[in-house]
Amino acid sequence: MPVTVETPTEKWAGKVREITLGATAAEGGTRTSTVTVGGEGTMPFLHFEGETPHRPVVAIEIYDIAPQDWSPILMDYWGDVVNDVVAWAKKAVELGADAIALTLRGAHPEVNDRSPEDSARVVKDVLAAVGVPLIVYGPGAPDKDNEVLVAVAEATAGERLALGLCEQNNYRTIAAACMGSGHIAVARAPIDVNIQKQLNILISDMGLPLDRILMDPTTGALGYGLEYTYSVMERLRLAALQGDAMTQQPMICTAGHEAWRAKESKVGEGVPEAWGDWKERGIAWETVTATSLIEAGADILVMRHPEAVAIVKKTIDQLVAK
Amino acid sequence: MALTGLQIYKLLPKTNCKECGVPTCLAFAMKLATKSAELSACPYVTEEAKNELEAASAPPVRLVSIGADGRKIEVGNETVLYRHDKTFYHQPGLVVRVKDTQSADEIKAVADAVCGYCVERVGLSLNVDGVAIENASGDTSAFAKAIEVVGSNANVALVLMSSVPATLDTVMPMVADRRPLLYAADAGNWQAMAEVARKYKSPLAVKVDCGDLSALATLTEDITKAGVTDLMLDPGTRSMVDSLQAMTKIRRLALRKNFRPLGFPMISFPGEGASSPLEEVAAASQHIAKYGGVIVLDHFDPTLIYPLLTLRQNIYTDPQKPIQVKPDVYPIHEPDANSPLLITTNFSLTYFTVAGEVEASGVPAWLLIADSEGLSVLTAWAAGKFDAEKIKKAVQTSGILDKIAHKRLIIPGYVAGMSGEIEEELPGWEIRVGPREAVDLSSYLKSLRS
Ligand code: B12
Numbered sequence: 149m150p151v152t153v154e155t156p157t158e159k160w161a162g163k164v165r166e167i168t169l170g171a172t173a174a175e176g177g178t179r180t181s182t183v184t185v186g187g188e189g190t191m192p193f194l195h196f197e198g199e200t201p202h203r204p205v206v207a208i209e210i211y212d213i214a215p216q217d218w219s220p221i222l223m224d225y226w227g228d229v230v231n232d233v234v235a236w237a238k239k240a241v242e243l244g245a246d247a248i249a250l251t252l253r254g255a256h257p258e259v260n261d262r263s264p265e266d267s268a269r270v271v272k273d274v275l276a277a278v279g280v281p282l283i284v285y286g287p288g289a290p291d292k293d294n295e296v297l298v299a300v301a302e303a304t305a306g307e308r309l310a311l312g313l314c315e316q317n318n319y320r321t322i323a324a325a326c327m328g329s330g331h332i333a334v335a336r337a338p339i340d341v342n343i344q345k346q347l348n349i350l351i352s353d354m355g356l357p358l359d360r361i362l363m364d365p366t367t368g369a370l371g372y373g374l375e376y377t378y379s380v381m382e383r384l385r386l387a388a389l390q391g392d393a394m395t396q397q398p399m400i401c402t403a404g405h406e407a408w409r410a411k412e413s414k415v416g417e418g419v420p421e422a423w424g425d426w427k428e429r430g431i432a433w434e435t436v437t438a439t440s441l442i443e444a445g446a447d448i449l450v451m452r453h454p455e456a457v458a459i460v461k462k463t464i465d466q467l468v469a470k
Numbered sequence: 471m472a473l474t475g476l477q478i479y480k481l482l483p484k485t486n487c488k489e490c491g492v493p494t495c496l497a498f499a500m501k502l503a504t505k506s507a508e509l510s511a512c513p514y515v516t517e518e519a520k521n522e523l524e525a526a527s528a529p530p531v532r533l534v535s536i537g538a539d540g541r542k543i544e545v546g547n548e549t550v551l552y553r554h555d556k557t558f559y560h561q562p563g564l565v566v567r568v569k570d571t572q573s574a575d576e577i578k579a580v581a582d583a584v585c586g587y588c589v590e591r592v593g594l595s596l597n598v599d600g601v602a603i604e605n606a607s608g609d610t611s612a613f614a615k616a617i618e619v620v621g622s623n624a625n626v627a628l629v630l631m632s633s634v635p636a637t638l639d640t641v642m643p644m645v646a647d648r649r650p651l652l653y654a655a656d657a658g659n660w661q662a663m664a665e666v667a668r669k670y671k672s673p674l675a676v677k678v679d680c681g682d683l684s685a686l687a688t689l690t691e692d693i694t695k696a697g698v699t700d701l702m703l704d705p706g707t708r709s710m711v712d713s714l715q716a717m718t719k720i721r722r723l724a725l726r727k728n729f730r731p732l733g734f735p736m737i738s739f740p741g742e743g744a745s746s747p748l749e750e751v752a753a754a755s756q757h758i759a760k761y762g763g764v765i766v767l768d769h770f771d772p773t774l775i776y777p778l779l780t781l782r783q784n785i786y787t788d789p790q791k792p793i794q795v796k797p798d799v800y801p802i803h804e805p806d807a808n809s810p811l812l813i814t815t816n817f818s819l820t821y822f823t824v825a826g827e828v829e830a831s832g833v834p835a836w837l838l839i840a841d842s843e844g845l846s847v848l849t850a851w852a853a854g855k856f857d858a859e860k861i862k863k864a865v866q867t868s869g870i871l872d873k874i875a876h877k878r879l880i881i882p883g884y885v886a887g888m889s890g891e892i893e894e895e896l897p898g899w900e901i902r903v904g905p906r907e908a909v910d911l912s913s914y915l916k917s918l919r920s
């Protein structure tokens with residue numbers, strides 16, 4: 149006897165907010181391409197249930213100085229450009245970056261202590277060299293982050309950059325800088341739905357419109373907390389679909405940074421044979437970290453290795469195909 | 471989905487004869503609903519009612535096992551769609567496919583590699599579960615030969631792939647005692663396939679084309695009626711997006727609608743929609759996260775298997791309980807009273823990362839594990855579960871004081887800021903700040919010695 153199966157569709161009350169990174173000349177910036185993310189009305193890629201109007205995108209991460217602690221496998225690929233941020237940005241775009249994520253590591257007091265003005269100049273140089281949108285991260289020292297990102301925000305007003313990180317204890321200055329110059333804030337909470345929501349509320353209460361807040365749930369790499377990030381992202385997405393307005397921000401994940409910190413990708417010698425070939429392993433580590441986060445609802449992946457980027461982009465192609 | 475007391479009551483004789491030891495049928499039904507009575511206590515319940523009650527109490531996704539001794543794959547019995555709702559229980563089996571068109575040497579190499587592969591992660595051994603053997607040649611004797619080559623590795627679960635029931639019937643006596651999964655029954659061969667599965671008491675996979683779930687449910691209904699109930703489903707989808715949707719629908723129907731015809735674990739083939747081994751890994755990682763039961767890979771390469779095993783471990787860890795080790799003193803390389811003392815938290819990942827590096831350094835040392843409720847160093851620190859007071863307590867109550875003759879404690883670099891407070895809690899102690907990352911411990915410990 150033939151059985152008929154009905155499609156088990158869930159009806160959702162809400163959807164993820166749409167956010168556009170980058171502004172073209174007509175919009176007051178200088179970008180030749182922009183990126184729009186978000187808008188999903190379903191758990192990831194269930195096209196029978198709701199829309200996924202925009203594909204997840206990949207930003208390639210670059211530094212303003214040669215990184216000191218990157219895996220040799222990454223340096224094999226980027227070694228020829230790490231001393232020249234403009235060349236690095238161009239190469240990243242050639243290799244498929246939908247956006248550039250520029251970390252101003254050189255401004256860190258323990259690295260080169262580059263001044264806010266010089267850091268802003270670096271950002272302008274990169275903007276002049278490539279047409280894709282930019283995500284700009286401070287050096288990772290709270291006070292200096294604030295100084296540097298304020299200078300960057302002012303020097304690039306109207307470009308609709310994403311600036312980060314806004315964290316629970318340090319968000320006001322950066323959010324205010326975004327507000328004044330038309331940029332987007334990246335709000336990072338430590339793998340916690342309630343803190344994330346709270347942070348989004350605090351930032352939007354300052355007056356930054358919700359279509360200019362991205363959320364970064366904090367990424368744990370494969371084998372190093374991935375499962376926590378994965379589940380918090382699923383919970384955030386479910387809350388967004390259920391109509392909780394303060395969890396409807398698109399999500400950005402630093403998959404590359406975390407995956408390449410893992411011993412599996414960093415170290416080639418003195419490790420178990422069962423770990424296999426080092427180079428391939430590093431790439432696979434970043435790939436699996438990133439694809440798992442896409443399945444959990446990531447909208448922007450910040451990545452490092454071009455071969456992992458290529459596979460992840462192909463995966464995204466497959467997932468958005470109807 | 472469990473029945474309510476009232477639903478059960480409707481199935482009982484309603485005579486209130488009291489023979490079950492309870493005054494009324496309704497009271498008995500209530501006891502059944504809370505599982506505080508056994509149905510067998512009522513002598514008058516009809517066969518029909520019995521079947522209905524048993525079916526209703528069965529888990530929404532049937533638990534199916536493949537293999538006998540050695541490595542057994544047990545999948546199914548899941549209760550949630552999202553791991554944060556409770557946990558995922560039965561991790562998918564990862565098996566590697568060989569074809570009987572490959573040479574015996576090639577087949578043996580894969581089987582040996584799969585069987586011998588083992589990697590330690592946070593104190594647990596991770597393994598590949600089995601080998602799928604495909605009758606790609608169409609020739610029964612070639613198939614038998616391939617099975618013989620693989621089968622000599624007693625330790626792996628087997629999947630036998632052939633669409634010809636007679637072929638499977640011929641080879642099954644070789645390995646029937648190992649309960650291989652037979653792949654697959656389809657609309658054309660299911661009667662004879664079910665016959666083979668029943669004869670050898672083997673689990674049977676059922677497949678359809680391109681996500682046709684109605685056809686799949688129709689087939690499983692027919693096959694269960696024919697007496698084979700250990701089934702696995704292949705919805706026939708091969709691209710990532712089609713698999714994701716079909717597998718999600720199947721899991722949802724089973725859990726949310728208690729839809730029996732699709733209440734079985736799934737089998738998937740991530741390599742068939744991929745054009746490179748790394749793409750296969752990306753697809754396989756989707757199947758691990760999204761409801762795979764048996765995942766058949768087309769490549770065996772440690773580089774690609776290890777990330778998948780790690781992902782499987784991550785996804786199938788109970789979200790309520792981090793994997794932990796016992797707070798205690800752990801000696802490494804037979805330390806003596808003057809060997810360095812390091813402290814860290816009892817999150818397994820942290821412990822094994824640090825212990826591994828100390829071991830690799832070759833330097834004898836004491837590793838003191840404080841009780842941080844299974845949290846990593848920074849997480850525990852941020853949550854107040856690895857503070858100066860806790861560290862003091864660990865030093866004073868662990869028994870380490872009887873083992874060492876010095877008062878020097880090495881703390882993780884990430885919590886350098888605590889050293890002053892610890893010095894206050896432990897007067898007379900010298901608190902040394904170690905490196906931030908465990909990878910740098912080896913050179914740090916060696917530098918202490920020189
Ligand atoms: C997974 C995770 C969680 C998980 C918990 C996992 C667990 N069981 O511990 C969850 C989601 C539950 C969680 C919760 C919280 N987290 Co958390 N979490 C992480 C994450 C992503 C990874 C942590 C991890 O597992 N690391 C891997 C282990 C192996 O690292 P480790 O223990 O530090 O060990 C390394 C080194 O310290 C060193 N080492 C270890 N021991 C020793 C010993 C010696 C002697 C030496 C020399 C070296 C050494 O070796 C190891 C490898 O290099 C990090 C961010 C990140 N990407 O790192 C944030 C992070 C640690 N969490 C953070 C915070 C704030 C929290 C919360 C307080 C937030 C909240 N929700 O309220 C809670 C606290 C928990 C609670 N209230 O119960 C912050 C800490 C900030 C800070 N600098 O203080 C971090 C850094 C995120 C961030 N950037 O904000 N977290």
Ligand code: SF4
Binds near residue numbers: 484491492493
């Ligand atoms: S023995 Fe059966 S019929 Fe009699 S009271 Fe109990 S449930 Fe009812």
